Structures are given as structure tokens and as C-alpha cells.
Amino acid sequence: MAALPHAPPETGPLRRPGLPPIRRVHRRRRPSGEPPPLPRHLNASGRWWLGLSAGVFLAWVLVVVTDSLALVDAVDTSVLRAFAELRSPVLTDVAEVTGVLAGGRAIHVLWLANLAVLVVFRRWHHLFVWVGVGLLVVNAGVLLTRTLQRPRPYGVEVLGDWSGYSMPSLPVTVLAAFLVSTVYALVPAGRPRTIGKAVVAGLLTLTALSRLYLAQDHPTDVLAGVVLGVALPLAAFRLLTPNDVHPVRYRRGSPAHLDVSGARGAAIVRALQDQLGLLATDVAPFGLAGSGGSTPLRIAVKSDAGPRDGADGPGADGDSYVFGKLYAATHVRSDRWFKLGRTLLYGRMEDEKPFHSVRRLVQYEDYVLRVFTDAGLPVPQPLGIVEITPEREYLLVAEFLRGAQEIGDAEIDDGVIDQGLAVVRRMWDIGAAHRDIKPANVMVRGGTLYLIDSAFAELRPSPWRQAVDLANMMLVLALRTDAERVLARARLRFSDEELAEAFAATRGLTMPSQLRRCLRADARDLHGDFLRLLPYRLPPVRIQRWSWRRAGLSLVALLGLLLAAVVLVDLLGSPL
Known part of the structure; x- marks a missing residue:
């Protein structure tokens, strides 16, 4: 390694924020058996429909065991005959029109329409559940019809089209499943979804009456089809896409950002008091634009200090703030798919192994924050981990940098530039890499630079990854100044060889997406400016990596x- 051309500037030790005066109360351990702050449940209607499905299954077992199928056929036939007595040319035309929804073409159109909307709005979780429910219901219905082998109604003339066995009614089963899936996948929760459920109930009622009038199914066939078609998607969507985690919305926003109002907000407040002894008074999203893998929050908590003069809003009555990052199982799944995609496109460029649980993800980031804090790096001090829903949702709590600005909005001088470069040098010294240096993760307050969001940080990284950190930090600093000024300060702390290696390793994919967008929006070619100003260049480090x-x-x-x-x-x- 070449010697530094000059001694590094005397900027003093790296500073980190001090904790505000936060009031603490007694922590409460949740007794065994008590539900977590935000439990997952099916609601009463979901349990009722699943119980009804079990009841239908037990009823058919009882019919088969007691050999009472003839009695069921007699009751069904009497009902169909009552409908047949009402037949007229006009009512037959009406029944044929109202029964169109249960036809194969209408169901296929409904399927494709849902598929198109979910793909356009990129609601992949709803789409996967939708596809899974469709496959499950269709295959379960076919299996049941072939197992029970109940013939079509006899003793009454069948007017409509039909094929195969009749128990359960496969068209009604699939239609019910697709309509319920449509409501839960495309209609926002609340009044619109309530209206949607009423519409579905009306459509199923008209379809059932039509098929009974035309004698295409027995009444018990229709009943079993409706129960099976409603219960399975209802349970699947409520358990796998709960509205608190996967809300249906059509406004812009990242799917990673969870709604923290309502039940989840109350659960966060209660969990903070029980598990960390913090009295939260307000929970609000904060800095969403710079976060795509979690839900960042600003949480007002009770303080031991008195009220602040002239303050208003949350935190005005002597409150302080803490910072929270809310992680859910959906973030872990997104991380898993993201890393798989990177591996397929580029090969493993570093530690691309995904986390297997949200608990592990939060524990890792909390550990890295503590390592950085112990090393004297200017990062928010960690305050602990809060469990919202076991194995599903956790909140990482750290110090809130009150009054800090993103470096893209702050005025910086040579002192701030030196601090940013000193952060990279210190991470090199302790054998660490941040791996996500971008404008949103570099904050400035009162002339002091802070580094936040250590979720992707790595201990004992490769030299390549450490070199990428240096180049990304220099690019972030140059966005508010210029390449020549930043390079001049960097040459006081890093050798020419280290600087050349950094820009040989950094291009395109190795930069965070926000940093790439900022560089494209800047009229200057900052990356090219650095390459032109360097005393010499090294061959670009290969990014594409093939392996078995x-x-x-x-x-x-x-x-x-x-x-x-x-x-x-x-x-x-x-x-x-």
C-alpha cells in the first residue's frame, strides 16, 4: 500500500449524537398465553365459514355412512320440481342470462382481468395468493366431484348446459372463489369492501337461483359449492394478506411502507411501553422517500425535560423523539426475492444470502449498530428491539437525529467532507462496510455528519466492497460540492492507489439506486470527473460473476x- 502523500487533517474524533432525556417506566413481561400486541386472526366471519366447510364435509360423511343419499336426492328433487313449476319462456330467458357468470368464458375473463390489474399495480403478494387459491379451489372441486360421483338431477328436465358430476357444483365453487378473491385483492378495506361483499352475495344468489331453475345442479350441490368457494379464499387472504400488512390501495407509495395507524399504531404504543419502558405519544412515518425495505417512523415519547418554549405539535409538551424501523415478514420475502434476482442477473457479488426470518434481520441490524457505536462511528445509538407480532413484525428503536437534514439538502464545508471520508476510513479500520451509502443515509446536523441505516452493513467484507463504500461516499459528497474539491480532501486521507481502486470497483449496479438517480439528475458527469482527475486509472473490476x-x-x-x-x-x- 502506498504511503499517504500528506498527513490527514486534524478534524478531531468522530462524534455521535447523545441520547435525549427520555422518561422510562417499568417494563412489563408479557405473561405466557397472552396475545401479542398485534395478533393475527381470521375474525368471526372467517372462523364461521371454515366451520361451515367442516360441517358440510361431516354432513357428507354422515350421509355416506348412514346410506341416506336417497333421502337427500328426494329432498333435492322436490325443490327442483318446485322451481320447474314456475318455468315460462320469459323466466327461462332470464335464468339463462343470469347464469352466464358461471360459464367457462365469463370465469376466464374474470381471471384474466384480475391478473392484469394485479400485475399493473405490482401487488405481487395478492397475485400469488390469488393464483394459489384458484389452483387449490379448482383442484379440490374436481377431486371432490370425482370422489363423490353424484349424477346430475333426474326427474326434472335439465335446460342448461352441464358436464361431469354435480357434487359440489364446480362452476359455482370456482365463481364464488374468484369473486371473493376479487373483493379481497382489488377492493380497499372498509366501506368499499363491504359493498363489494354485498355485490358478490347478490351475484352468487342470482347464479344459484338460475342453476336451480334450469336444473343444472341440486340445491345441496350449490350450497356445498358456495361454502367451499367462499371459505378457502376468505381464510387465505385474511391470513396471508391481512389488510394491516398488505393494504389494497391505488395511490402511489412503496409496498414496503406499512400503515401505522389504527390497530398497528396502538400495538406499537403498547409494545414500546411494555418492552422498552417508553411512553409513546405519537407514531408517524418519516423519511419514506429514502427507504424501500422497511417502514421508518418518528416516535414522540415522554421526556424528563420540561416543555419547550414556542413548540407545537407532537413533542411540544416536553416530549422527545426516537426513531423506529418497522420490519415485517413481507420485507424478508422481498429481500429474499431481491437477492435471488441479483444472483440470477449478476452472480453473488458479496454476502447475498437472505435472512430466513424477520427476527434475524432486526437482530442483525441492532448488532451492527452496536458495533458501530462501540467503534465511535457517528450513528444513532440503538435503544432496543420491540416485538409487535412474533416472527412477523418487529420494531428496531434507535436515537432520532432531531434537526438533521439529508446531505442533499444541507450546506456542507470541508469539515463535513473530512468527516464523511473519516467515516469510511474508520469502517476500514474496524473491518466493516456500510454497503448502502447514498444521500438518504448521510445526514448533517450542525456541521456534524452522521451515517444511518446499517441494515445492509457487513463485517469483514471483501476489499472490493470497502472500495465501493469509498467511491460512493465521494460521489455523495460531490453532489453538494464538486469532484475536484472532494478528491483533494480524499488524497489527504487515502492513497492514490486506494482512490483508483475505489472508482475501478464502482459503477452502475454497485451504486444504490437513489445515488444513481441523483447522478443522472445532476448536469455534471461526476463519476467521469473523478476518473479524469485521478492520477491514474486501474482496469474496471468485473461485476458479472458466473458459478455453478x-x-x-x-x-x-x-x-x-x-x-x-x-x-x-x-x-x-x-x-x-
């Missing part, structure tokens, strides 16, 4: 896409 693992994953992904296409075609072409 990448080749195998690519093959598996291709086979998975082909299988999904086959299943989709089979589902669209399945007879109803």
Missing part, C-alpha cells in the same frame, strides 16, 4: 417459469 450455483438457479428459475405457464394454460382451459 448461479447456473443451477438460472435453470431452476427457467423450469419454474415454464411450469407456471403450463399450469396457467391448464387452468384457463379447464372445463367448468
